[in-house]
Amino acid sequence: MINTNKAVEVINQYIDIPGGLLECLHGIQSVFGFVPKETIDDIADGFNISRAEVHGVISYYHDFKTSPRGKKVVRICQAEACQSMGSRDLTRRVEEILGVKIDETRIDGAVSLETVYCFGNCALSPNVEIDGKLHARVTSDNFEKLVKGEEA
Amino acid sequence: MTVTVYVPRDTASISMGADDVAKAISDLPEDIKVVRNGTWGMTYLEPLIEVQTDKGRVAYGPVTVQDIESLHQADFLKGGRHVLCQGLTQEIEYLKNQERLTFERCGLIDPLSIDDYLENDGFLGLKRALKLSEKEIIDDVMTSGLRGRGGAAFPTGIKWNTVYEAQSDQKYICCNADEGDSGTFSDRILMESDPFCLIEGMIIAGLAVGATKGYIYLRSEYPLCKVVLNDAIKIAEEHNYLGFDILGSGSDFFLEVRIGAGSYVCGEETAMLESLEGKRGMVRAKPPLPAHVGLFGKPTVINNVLTLASIPIIMSKGGDYYKDFGIGRSRGTIAFQLTGNVKCGGLVEKAFGITLGEMINEFGQGTYSGKNVKAVQVGGPLGAYIPPQEFDLSLDYEAFSEAEAVLGHGGIVVFDETADMKEQAKFAFDFCVIESCGKCTPCRIGSTRGSELIDKGNFELMRELCDLMDSSSLCAMGGMTPIPVKSALKHWENDFKD
Numbered sequence: 273m274i275n276t277n278k279a280v281e282v283i284n285q286y287i288d289i290p291g292g293l294l295e296c297l298h299g300i301q302s303v304f305g306f307v308p309k310e311t312i313d314d315i316a317d318g319f320n321i322s323r324a325e326v327h328g329v330i331s332y333y334h335d336f337k338t339s340p341r342g343k344k345v346v347r348i349c350q351a352e353a354c355q356s357m358g359s360r361d362l363t364r365r366v367e368e369i370l371g372v373k374i375d376e377t378r379i380d381g382a383v384s385l386e387t388v389y390c391f392g393n394c395a396l397s398p399n400v401e402i403d404g405k406l407h408a409r410v411t412s413d414n415f416e417k418l419v420k421g422e423e424a
Numbered sequence: 425m426t427v428t429v430y431v432p433r434d435t436a437s438i439s440m441g442a443d444d445v446a447k448a449i450s451d452l453p454e455d456i457k458v459v460r461n462g463t464w465g466m467t468y469l470e471p472l473i474e475v476q477t478d479k480g481r482v483a484y485g486p487v488t489v490q491d492i493e494s495l496h497q498a499d500f501l502k503g504g505r506h507v508l509c510q511g512l513t514q515e516i517e518y519l520k521n522q523e524r525l526t527f528e529r530c531g532l533i534d535p536l537s538i539d540d541y542l543e544n545d546g547f548l549g550l551k552r553a554l555k556l557s558e559k560e561i562i563d564d565v566m567t568s569g570l571r572g573r574g575g576a577a578f579p580t581g582i583k584w585n586t587v588y589e590a591q592s593d594q595k596y597i598c599c600n601a602d603e604g605d606s607g608t609f610s611d612r613i614l615m616e617s618d619p620f621c622l623i624e625g626m627i628i629a630g631l632a633v634g635a636t637k638g639y640i641y642l643r644s645e646y647p648l649c650k651v652v653l654n655d656a657i658k659i660a661e662e663h664n665y666l667g668f669d670i671l672g673s674g675s676d677f678f679l680e681v682r683i684g685a686g687s688y689v690c691g692e693e694t695a696m697l698e699s700l701e702g703k704r705g706m707v708r709a710k711p712p713l714p715a716h717v718g719l720f721g722k723p724t725v726i727n728n729v730l731t732l733a734s735i736p737i738i739m740s741k742g743g744d745y746y747k748d749f750g751i752g753r754s755r756g757t758i759a760f761q762l763t764g765n766v767k768c769g770g771l772v773e774k775a776f777g778i779t780l781g782e783m784i785n786e787f788g789q790g791t792y793s794g795k796n797v798k799a800v801q802v803g804g805p806l807g808a809y810i811p812p813q814e815f816d817l818s819l820d821y822e823a824f825s826e827a828e829a830v831l832g833h834g835g836i837v838v839f840d841e842t843a844d845m846k847e848q849a850k851f852a853f854d855f856c857v858i859e860s861c862g863k864c865t866p867c868r869i870g871s872t873r874g875s876e877l878i879d880k881g882n883f884e885l886m887r888e889l890c891d892l893m894d895s896s897s898l899c900a901m902g903g904m905t906p907i908p909v910k911s912a913l914k915h916w917e918n919d920f921k922d
Contacts, residue, residue, distance in 0.1 A: 290701075290720060291682075291700050291701040291702035291703075291720070292702055293702030293703070294682070294683070294684075294685055294699065294702050295682065295683065295702075296702075297685070298644075298683060298685070319702070325703075328704050329702070329703060329704055332687065332704040332705060333684075333685035333686055333687050333705070334685070334686035334687060335644050335684075335685035335686035336685060349606075351606030351607075351805070351855075352606040352607060352764065352801055352805060352837050352848070352851070353606045353607045353763045353764040353835075353837045354606070355848070355851070356764035356765040356837055356838060356839045356840070356843065357764060357765055357792070388645060388686075389604065389606065389686075389688060389855070389858075389859075390604060390605070390606045390608075390645065391435070391645055392435065392603060392608065392609040392611075392612045392645060392646060393435055393436050393439055393609065394606060394607045394608070394609060394761065394763035394764060394769070394835070394837065395436065395467035395468065395609070395761070395762060395763045395766070395769025395770050396436055396439060396440065396467060396470070396769065397763070397764060397765075399439070404647075406435060406438070406439040407439055408436065408439035408440055409440070
């Protein structure tokens with residue numbers, strides 16, 4: 273159940289900021305983990321725009337999710353510098369290890385595997401972020417340890 | 425006596441364990457002061473820790489937590505010998521052979537110490553600018569020959585002058601910190617290692633054009649930058665460098681950080697404005713130029729982080745000083761970033777005119793894998809793939825443009841001989857499919873068709889499509905996607921045969 277009162281509280285922090293919709297959506301996402309559809313009416317009201325416009329912004333940006341993410345979120349860079357250091361093979365191995373395809377959430381909700389185009393750490397490729405913590409020079413061997421929370 | 429040990433706090437060093445290293449050093453039973461500096465940009469040595477000695481700062485790297493015990497035994501707090509010792513930081517060839525202007529303080533100082541900043545020529549540019557007229561500031565920027573470092577290389581002085589001459593009750597300075605190109609991190613390093621430098625550059629830009637409000641549009645993939653910038657803004661406000669009546673000058677300037685949401689094309693300046701206004705990041709048609717009708721419809725300066733961060737030194741030392749670096753119409757220095765499959769990756773600030781080969785072989789020391797270099801992509805996802813036989817190419821705007829390549833934001837991604845260039849060409853199209861804003865047809869549809877044509881092996885039609893995208897897309901996303909594709913096909917035709 274989405275607490276829409278909580279959502280309104282968040283929305284009200286941003287409605288007076290010029291162009292504050294993106295900041296608001298980040299705010300909503302940090303509270304709920306995604307942007308629940310139940311909040312869209314209140315966002316539209318708050319910013320005095322249509323629901324379609326809110327939907328348009330949410331669906332445009334890769335960062336905004338419309339369904340809950342996995343308990344663990346693994347993000348793996350798919351851009352050129354990481355490609356040059358084997359990110360394509362690494363991604364296939366990570367998919368096997370986690371039992372989930374890239375850009376999907378595992379059916380039990382335990383883990384999401386997401387694409388990122390560049391963490392800006394391209395001298396230490398390939399890069400993988402696990403629950404917000406960035407790891408560099410990741411191999412499939414040390415990934416297994418990292419994802420279990422052990423030091424590689 | 426207390427020994428000062430510097431442990432970097434930038435994304436790269438933290439990703440290699442710098443936070444744990446800092447803690448392990450603090451826990452040693454010695455009288456130690458740990459300073460979290462930024463980074464020198466010698467990424468291949470991260471975490472690169474430094475010990476303050478009588479002779480200067482002695483560097484050790486790359487240091488892991490496991491190394492702390494042996495470092496301690498080797499008396500590293502007195503600069504003792506150890507297998508990881510790199511000697512005096514300033515004498516490390518990688519750093520010594522650079523020309524550090526914009527990045528002169530990166531690594532040297534504690535990024536959030538305004539005293540460190542002031543002791544190292546900080547705010548000298550602003551103080552001089554406060555004594556000059558708007559026109560005098562702009563003239564100095566014109567003299568410097570500074571061109572936009574985001575990739576488009578438009579002369580900064582001309583842009584500023586256009587905004588200066590525009591009549592409006594409100595103008596804006598927007599810093600484009602949406603550094604989305606793969607193979608680039610120079611903006612990140614500057615923001616994490618010397619945030620006051622960017623702030624100073626933005627204040628000066630505001631003074632020059634008559635803007636009182638600035639925004640930094642920061643990509644969401646840079647969470648540490650957000651923390652550092654917001655802390656730095658707060659400190660600058662407390663010291664009256666930001667806010668009302670800056671240093672008693674009568675001029676006001678306010679600064680705010682806004683966070684993007686994972687869209688590559690929002691690095692395009694008009695898409696960035698839309699995003700700052702809280703909308704979909706759809707590219708705007710030009711004209712009108714943002715300098716006339718920009719953010720919220722007002723005249724707006726949009727500059728890259730490094731363009732703005734080059735302003736303080738131009739202001740403090742004069743446009744002529746800056747202009748003396750470089751070659752031809754490419755004046756000053758540019759931050760190159762050596763990345764991908766390279767042995768010594770990192771940030772290299774050099775005057776324009778060094779060759780690509782020198783960069784890769786002398787600074788980079790070849791590939792990380794030890795195999796031969798097959799290709800390097802310069803200038804991000806929309807830049808050309810260049811083969812080793814063209815490594816005598818001079819790294820300046822004109823030489824690259826002649827070679828149908830771009831310098832872009834200075835990113836250099838190295839690929840070894842295992843790279844499949846057909847796969848890389850296809851990725852260029854696929855990336856455009858994912859990141860196109862969808863406003864113009866050549867980019868939105870052309871990218872999908874291009875990817876299909878590579879699969880089908882119809883390269884003749886693909887070439888035609890490339891020409892069409894190049895000539896009729898609204899912005900660089902669709903217009904430049906053909907560059908990596910065509911360069912891959914031109915130099916590695918064998919990779920395209922099944």
